[in-house]
Amino acid sequence: MNPTAIYVSPLVAEAVRLTTEDGALKVFADAKKIKTEPDEENTIPRCQEDQFKEQFRMERSSFEILLRVVGKAIAGAEHLQPIGQMCLPEKLLYTLTLLSGKSFREVGETFAISKSSGHEIFKWVTAAFAALLPRYVKWPDKDVACTTERIDILPDVVGVIDECRIPLKLLVKEEEGQRHIVALALQAVCDEHSRFLDIHIDVPDLQCILLKSELFERLIDTVEPLMPPHKHLVGETMYPLLLNLMTPFTEKNRKLGPCHMRFNQAIRSWNAPAERAFAALISRFRRLESLEIATLELATTVVSATCMLHNFILECGEPIDGVLDFDTVPERPKSVVFGAHGLVNWDFTAAAERKRDNLVAGFMHA
Structure with a gap:
């Protein structure tokens, strides 16, 4: 490819121009010597907001902030790009377009980038996004709990824990045991605004992946507890009942009364924020519908990058309603009630059961 004669589509050229301050794109244009079609010279159309958002999955103003954030993060290491x-x-626009679900060949033609160069850019940019994950996906302050009236019938809820599967288009081979991996499990804690508070990406198996996550260690830490005793996450029966993780009652050991049923319904009403978060994530970044990645490390990086972008876009004030497509979310795998794992006889289970019973008492007259 001749770097002195590169054609860049009007949409891309305009998008880059609009994200540089004080006409700084002139430097980019001079360096790249962008060519336009004869009838387009000096008449490149302004990229409309809806066009920009459709291709790059966020509003122009959000991208301008993202550009500054990434630029600041890599300051002093630009030579490593x-x-x-x-x-x-x-590079950011190229990667965002790939994350939207378009192929390397299609995006490469738009940006005049070879597939090999494109893969290097994609890996570098997604790694940069993933490195910003702790800044945007973080635990709330200790005094934070749900304030949304529709789902605050259960008091002191910090968020909901749930998971979804990210299918892998290529069979990824795990080094230990040479096991073929056909999907990744994304475990997430979401608040009432469908913002990720914590994520864990792992290889799914019959065991609840919470047990393999750092979050589990923090939830059972009695020396430096993650939350005060009266606060909690909520989750389905696939998760263990812990002091800071409330789960529904099952009919295995007792007949459920009306207050138990209302308690269960209160917990399950929290499924909606998690479902919206997963639907927004995969609807916006459709590459996750079938992730064509050859290594487990890169697959994890890409999923982490999209989770960071999800929270970043929410922080920029963009609503998620316009991008929701619940059909994009893979069907939830059949889960095993946690008690079936045989790991319920922990020392702190009794305290969790007492807490849950006390919460149920609050539904006695609901």
């Missing part, structure tokens, strides 16, 4: 002749805005 792959494909030095391609500017940072274009």
